[in-house]
Amino acid sequence: MPADGYLERLKREGRIVVVGASLAGLRAAETLRDEGFAGTLTMVGDEPYEPYDRPPLSKGVLLNRTTPDHTALPRRRALDADWRLGVAATGLDMAAKRVRLADGEELEYDRLLIATGVRARPWPHEREAELDGVFVLRTRDDATALQKRLTDGPRRVFVVGAGFTGSEIASACREREIAVTVAERGAAPLVGALGGVVGEVAAQLQRESGVDLRTGVMVTGLEGDSAGRVRTAHLSDGSSVEADVVVVSLGATRNTEWLTGSGLGAGPRGIACDAGCRAFDIRGIVTDDIFVAGDVARSPHPLFGYQFLSLEHWGNAVSQAETAAHNMLCKSVDRRPHMWVPAFWSSQFGVNIKSVGVPSMGTEILISQGSLAERRFVGVYGYQERVIGAVTFDQARWLPFYEHLIETTASFPPPFATVDRRPEGARPVPADFPDPSVPTHGPTVTLSGYSPADRRMTFTPGRH
Amino acid sequence: MTQGSLLRQILEYENRHDPYPLYAELRKAPVRNEDDAYVVSTYREVLSLLHDPRVSSDARNLTQSAGIDLQGQQEEETTLPPSFIRLDPPEHDRLRRMTNTSFGPPHEPRRVHEMRGELGGIVSDLIAGIGSTDRIDLVEQFSYPFPVTVICRLLGVPREDESRFHGWADTLAASLDPMPGEDPTERNKVFQKARTELGMYLAGLIEERRKNPRQDMLSELSTLKGPDGSMTTMELLSTAALLLVAGHETTVNLITNGMLTLLRNPDVLERLREDPGLSVPIVEELLRFEPPVQLVPNRTTLADIGIAGVTIPKGASLWLVVAAGNRDPLRFEDPDRFDPDRKHNEHLGFGSGIHSCFGAPLAREEARIALSELARRLVNPRLLEDPPEYRRNAVLRGPRHLPIACDDIRP
Numbered sequence A: 001m002p003a004d005g006y007l008e009r010l011k012r013e014g015r016i017v018v019v020g021a022s023l024a025g026l027r028a029a030e031t032l033r034d035e036g037f038a039g040t041l042t043m044v045g046d047e048p049y050e051p052y053d054r055p056p057l058s059k060g061v062l063l064n065r066t067t068p069d070h071t072a073l074p075r076r077r078a079l080d081a082d083w084r085l086g087v088a089a090t091g092l093d094m095a096a097k098r099v100r101l102a103d104g105e106e107l108e109y110d111r112l113l114i115a116t117g118v119r120a121r122p123w124p125h126e127r128e129a130e131l132d133g134v135f136v137l138r139t140r141d142d143a144t145a146l147q148k149r150l151t152d153g154p155r156r157v158f159v160v161g162a163g164f165t166g167s168e169i170a171s172a173c174r175e176r177e178i179a180v181t182v183a184e185r186g187a188a189p190l191v192g193a194l195g196g197v198v199g200e201v202a203a204q205l206q207r208e209s210g211v212d213l214r215t216g217v218m219v220t221g222l223e224g225d226s227a228g229r230v231r232t233a234h235l236s237d238g239s240s241v242e243a244d245v246v247v248v249s250l251g252a253t254r255n256t257e258w259l260t261g262s263g264l265g266a267g268p269r270g271i272a273c274d275a276g277c278r279a280f281d282i283r284g285i286v287t288d289d290i291f292v293a294g295d296v297a298r299s300p301h302p303l304f305g306y307q308f309l310s311l312e313h314w315g316n317a318v319s320q321a322e323t324a325a326h327n328m329l330c331k332s333v334d335r336r337p338h339m340w341v342p343a344f345w346s347s348q349f350g351v352n353i354k355s356v357g358v359p360s361m362g363t364e365i366l367i368s369q370g371s372l373a374e375r376r377f378v379g380v381y382g383y384q385e386r387v388i389g390a391v392t393f394d395q396a397r398w399l400p401f402y403e404h405l406i407e408t409t410a411s412f413p414p415p416f417a418t419v420d421r422r423p424e425g426a427r428p429v430p431a432d433f434p435d436p437s438v439p440t441h442g443p444t445v446t447l448s449g450y451s452p453a454d455r456r457m458t459f460t461p462g463r464h
Numbered sequence B: 001m002t003q004g005s006l007l008r009q010i011l012e013y014e015n016r017h018d019p020y021p022l023y024a025e026l027r028k029a030p031v032r033n034e035d036d037a038y039v040v041s042t043y044r045e046v047l048s049l050l051h052d053p054r055v056s057s058d059a060r061n062l063t064q065s066a067g068i069d070l071q072g073q074q075e076e077e078t079t080l081p082p083s084f085i086r087l088d089p090p091e092h093d094r095l096r097r098m099t100n101t102s103f104g105p106p107h108e109p110r111r112v113h114e115m116r117g118e119l120g121g122i123v124s125d126l127i128a129g130i131g132s133t134d135r136i137d138l139v140e141q142f143s144y145p146f147p148v149t150v151i152c153r154l155l156g157v158p159r160e161d162e163s164r165f166h167g168w169a170d171t172l173a174a175s176l177d178p179m180p181g182e183d184p185t186e187r188n189k190v191f192q193k194a195r196t197e198l199g200m201y202l203a204g205l206i207e208e209r210r211k212n213p214r215q216d217m218l219s220e221l222s223t224l225k226g227p228d229g230s231m232t233t234m235e236l237l238s239t240a241a242l243l244l245v246a247g248h249e250t251t252v253n254l255i256t257n258g259m260l261t262l263l264r265n266p267d268v269l270e271r272l273r274e275d276p277g278l279s280v281p282i283v284e285e286l287l288r289f290e291p292p293v294q295l296v297p298n299r300t301t302l303a304d305i306g307i308a309g310v311t312i313p314k315g316a317s318l319w320l321v322v323a324a325g326n327r328d329p330l331r332f333e334d335p336d337r338f339d340p341d342r343k344h345n346e347h348l349g350f351g352s353g354i355h356s357c358f359g360a361p362l363a364r365e366e367a368r369i370a371l372s373e374l375a376r377r378l379v380n381p382r383l384l385e386d387p388p389e390y391r392r393n394a395v396l397r398g399p400r401h402l403p404i405a406c407d408d409i410r411p
């Protein structure tokens, strides 16, 4: 059994390289060791820090409850890895099985895991983006800089984009009694991820908490003073807002540029992989030694019509990393599919928001428990007469039930009575998602696969 | 009603000391209809029903007659409104949330955290007061007085009243534990008297705390004014009564079952003596292995629920046997083994879902401190009776007495 012999050798003395030393990278590495990998493990990360946790950056850190250097991810076990921190991977030679690093070194691998995640989309006008006082929030350094500026006591913070991160930043500002304006192109905060019905609740929450919320507007420009400090944001409705801190929260870009020309199926939508986390090459052929996990991956999901999903979800990064690591070390028949039901949480304006499934696929929503007016409710999303997603505002303990409905493709609207079903929950209403072709701040789930209804994708044969 | 139904047998006192073979029998059919109740006994099914919004805790939704009045006098007519354990959202959420603002949610266990030193002090005093080591009744001398004292401190019952309070609590607890052969009307009178006295005492205390608030829960709850409004005196009384009853009857059993299990597993007791930190996984494993609350009765279905091949009809009475789920071999490997090193021990000992044990952080802390201190201080402890005499109650299961002996008590 040559293949078995190979696996035995791989486990004993193989070389595994993990590119992207954050949540997915760390959890994968730990799983590799848990599953008996005794060979050389190299962790490549372009940030100078050991793996840290991002959700606290927009929550605890901005509230001064914790500091950015206290966000290190807890270790599940000792790793015995060779850490290459502060060095980016710059290229991949699939044939030679080598990863090129920014410092010129090359790392040979038997198995490669790519977990390079995403980065914040910067303000598109470069000169304006460089003004002092303009921030994004994705990394520890971003958080350190922003936290410092908030502690200096800005007169007003201006947040561009009311997705989850933008809304959490606004929430932190209000909690610290800092004046804040939020500008959102869509009709309400969170519409891209949760639709207009729930977005309206988020809008009320923001307004009641004293956020100056501007919806249906675009930011057309940022203006600085003579010293190069940001001063004014100009909006498409002709108005302008004076602010000394601007946080750009326009969603994320996948970190795949370093793979350009490598022949791997990597592009702006992420790296396509099969349900077992194996990456595809550009010919649509699955690789055997390159695996992907976390925010950078896009993988087909049977519960959602085998659509390729890109998820910017903490739980997905962990679960996909564990699956990838497991599959890296085992025979093909022992591989596991990554079939995690998408789940996401956020906390803002004193509300704990959680979702499961893919709400953004839903066309209708039904409030099955609680009430929108009280901001404590469960909203169930329906797509083609089945339950496709659910969101809770301060009702998280019910979520496993709704997750089960999604997993079992239960019918929508749910036909049964529930505790705390109010008259408004008697009938589904349109979920009111913006037209997907109009870019918003970015939902945290992106359908990135081809669907027969989708005629916008065009095939461009490459010229090598 | 079949006389020999499994449910009947579980309720039979003679099976109290070891109901687990019966639970194994129950699990052969995850959902069964017995004595007009639907009994659910497997881990997955219990867990899913605990999260099912078609399952109500509100007695007013019950349409079928539940065959067995298991709670006995607990369900006694009372002028108090139902406490949040017997309510559905939104009322449940509102009352639980308000109570939480004073107690502290699990992710911010402020009050429990701050009580640690005090808990250690109470435990020390109780152990110091044990006296003769030839025959110790662990229940009477330790695991019973401990949580009652804790509840007193938590609510803000003044020290000088604690002994009166203990008396009422004793009487109320005894009523949960019907003694065969006693005159029920006489017992009932005693019980009602204690209940009324306790109620009046608490009402007086609440009045007093409204005027001169302190740092205790009664003060905080009686002066609370938040987004949920405030609690009426009646709501506050039923909440206090809930905290009192649910808060100590369970912990007594957790600690007593705990010591019993440790004495039956001397190697684990030895490890605990060496490493008090082991009390964390030990308590979790106890909550799986010998949970103080064995089953959650009296839930009601609001709709037909199809589960494990059975359709439970709307309006049915549902009994979730969490202790059986905790030993489901489909969920826990080698479930009848007491194994503090167990991984992924997501037991049902505190329930789950919106009614999951409110006092869990406190119960955990109490049991950890109690068991690690007992392990450290009792020299060569041993059981004098095995199995010990159990309380009658099948829901809140635990020994009535736990006679033990030891050679000495370390300082």
Ligand SMILES: Cc1cc2nc3c(=O)[nH]c(=O)nc-3n(C[C@H](O)[C@H](O)[C@H](O)COP(=O)(O)OP(=O)(O)OC[C@H]3O[C@@H](n4cnc5c(N)ncnc54)[C@H](O)[C@@H]3O)c2cc1C
Residues within 6 Å of the ligand: A019, A020, A021, A022, A023, A024, A025, A044, A045, A046, A047, A053, A054, A055, A056, A057, A058, A087, A088, A089, A090, A115, A116, A117, A118, A119, A137, A138, A139, A165, A255, A258, A293, A294, A295, A296, A311, A312, A313, A314, A315, A317, A343, A344, A345, A346, A347
């Ligand atoms: C502010 C904030 C709040 C969030 N809040 C929540 C939340 O509440 N709930 C939730 O579910 N999720 C939340 N998320 C999302 C969650 O943090 C991500 O899903 C998770 O971090 C994904 O992990 P990852 O390892 O795939 O990617 P990342 O965490 O993005 O890590 C990728 C790493 O790879 C590095 N890298 C990139 N390119 C290279 C290269 N060429 N060479 C070497 N290294 C490279 C990156 O610098 C980065 O360190 C939040 C994210 C942010 C930014």
